[in-house]
Amino acid sequence: MAGKISIDTERCKGCGLCVMICPKKCILTAPDSNQNGYFPAQATNAGCTGCAQCAIVCPEGIIEVCWDDAERIRIVEIAGKPDAPRLIEEKA
Amino acid sequence: MKAVHKRTPVLKDCPTHYCPGCGHGIAHRILAEVIDELGIQGRTIGIAPVGCAVLAYNYLDVDMIEVAHGRAPAVATGMKRTNPDSIVFSYQGDGDLAAIGTAEILHAAHRAEPLTVIFINNAVFGMTGGQMAPTTTLGQVTATTPAGRQARGEGYPLQVSEILALLPGTVYVERCALSGTVSIKRAKAAIKHAFELQMDGAPGLSLVEVLSPCPTYWRMSPGDAMKWIKEEMSQVFPIARLKG
Numbered sequence: 543m544a545g546k547i548s549i550d551t552e553r554c555k556g557c558g559l560c561v562m563i564c565p566k567k568c569i570l571t572a573p574d575s576n577q578n579g580y581f582p583a584q585a586t587n588a589g590c591t592g593c594a595q596c597a598i599v600c601p602e603g604i605i606e607v608c609w610d611d612a613e614r615i616r617i618v619e620i621a622g623k624p625d626a627p628r629l630i631e632e633k634a
Numbered sequence: 635m636k637a638v639h640k641r642t643p644v645l646k647d648c649p650t651h652y653c654p655g656c657g658h659g660i661a662h663r664i665l666a667e668v669i670d671e672l673g674i675q676g677r678t679i680g681i682a683p684v685g686c687a688v689l690a691y692n693y694l695d696v697d698m699i700e701v702a703h704g705r706a707p708a709v710a711t712g713m714k715r716t717n718p719d720s721i722v723f724s725y726q727g728d729g730d731l732a733a734i735g736t737a738e739i740l741h742a743a744h745r746a747e748p749l750t751v752i753f754i755n756n757a758v759f760g761m762t763g764g765q766m767a768p769t770t771t772l773g774q775v776t777a778t779t780p781a782g783r784q785a786r787g788e789g790y791p792l793q794v795s796e797i798l799a800l801l802p803g804t805v806y807v808e809r810c811a812l813s814g815t816v817s818i819k820r821a822k823a824a825i826k827h828a829f830e831l832q833m834d835g836a837p838g839l840s841l842v843e844v845l846s847p848c849p850t851y852w853r854m855s856p857g858d859a860m861k862w863i864k865e866e867m868s869q870v871f872p873i874a875r876l877k878g
């Protein structure tokens with residue numbers, strides 16, 4: 543597994559943007575609501591590549607993305623988009 | 635495992651009051667990331683608008699003031715002139731900048747004030763209940779245009795950025811969107827550029843217009859709101875680097 547995300551589900555508003563955007567479909571909507579009555583996003587991390595697209599669309603800023611160090615170099619090379627690796631490298 | 639994307643320090647660690655899927659949250663985050671990346675937290679002064687983002691100062695950990703509706707560019711002018719070493723930005727919605735504050739933004743731009751303006755355009759008055767704004771698109775249903783906006787009687791969507799780009803007092807005008815990961819990254823790069831211009835002492839105003847989803851008053855799911863920006867709103871407000 544290359545990537546792993548964690549979501550602060552108590553602060554999630556269940557907007558579903560991360561669920562919609564994840565190319566690996568590894569974020570689901572939880573069946574139970576949080577304290578505020580929202581049905582939060584739930585990370586399964588199955589097949590997560592650590593692309594961080596979920597974190598980029600999240601309006602609440604509550605998704606943290608981690609990478610396996612060994613896999614990281616591979617992703618930077620494959621991504622090939624000028625902005626993506628820069629953002630990610632600076633945050634590493 | 636190493637964290638590659640986490641909450642940036644300028645974005646205060648607290649929940650927002652925004653509706654689920656609101657673009658303001660995304661705009662705040664990229665703005666906070668830019669301030670952190672440029673290392674200007676200590677000398678940045680923000681001007682909060684009236685509108686849904688009226689509480690922006692609760693979320694951004696920089697010095698901020700809240701001003702009367704639409705007057706942000708006027709107050710920012712005074713701020714910058716008396717604190718020339720500070721980096722001054724205003725964060726304004728379309729009701730604030732394109733309706734009641736049209737005079738202020740136009741004249742701040744025509745005076746070539748070296749400010750950075752973040753203009754959030756969501757085509758409605760969100761805070762007051764989703765009424766028509768000058769930026770509402772033709773045919774768009776709002777609380778005050780239940781049959782859709784008609785040019786005859788209600789006028790055309792106001793393209794503020796195009797108008798400002800014509801003025802010699804602006805150095806940079808770009809329109810971006812929050813409609814997906816690529817456009818969000820583009821918006822962040824534009825905001826960064828606008829701040830860099832001010833840091834470099836560029837002789838004029840820089841403005842980034844951000845087409846931002848308001849799922850509540852567009853009466854759509856957050857995902858559909860992003861699609862609507864891509865498919866409909868950006869036809870009326872083309873995504874483009876208009877100047878600089």
Ligand code: SF4
Pocket residue numbers: 545546547563564565566567568569589590591592593594595596597607
């Ligand atoms: S990092 Fe990418 S693959 Fe992993 S959950 Fe987020 S969007 Fe999906």
Ligand code: SF4
Pocket residue numbers: 549553554555556557558559560561582583599600601602603604605655
């Ligand atoms: S994008 Fe953020 S707020 Fe929206 S469902 Fe995902 S984690 Fe929750």
Ligand code: SF4
Pocket residue numbers: 651652653655656657658686756760761847848849850851
């Ligand atoms: S009304 Fe619209 S702009 Fe205001 S917080 Fe809700 S979604 Fe955001």
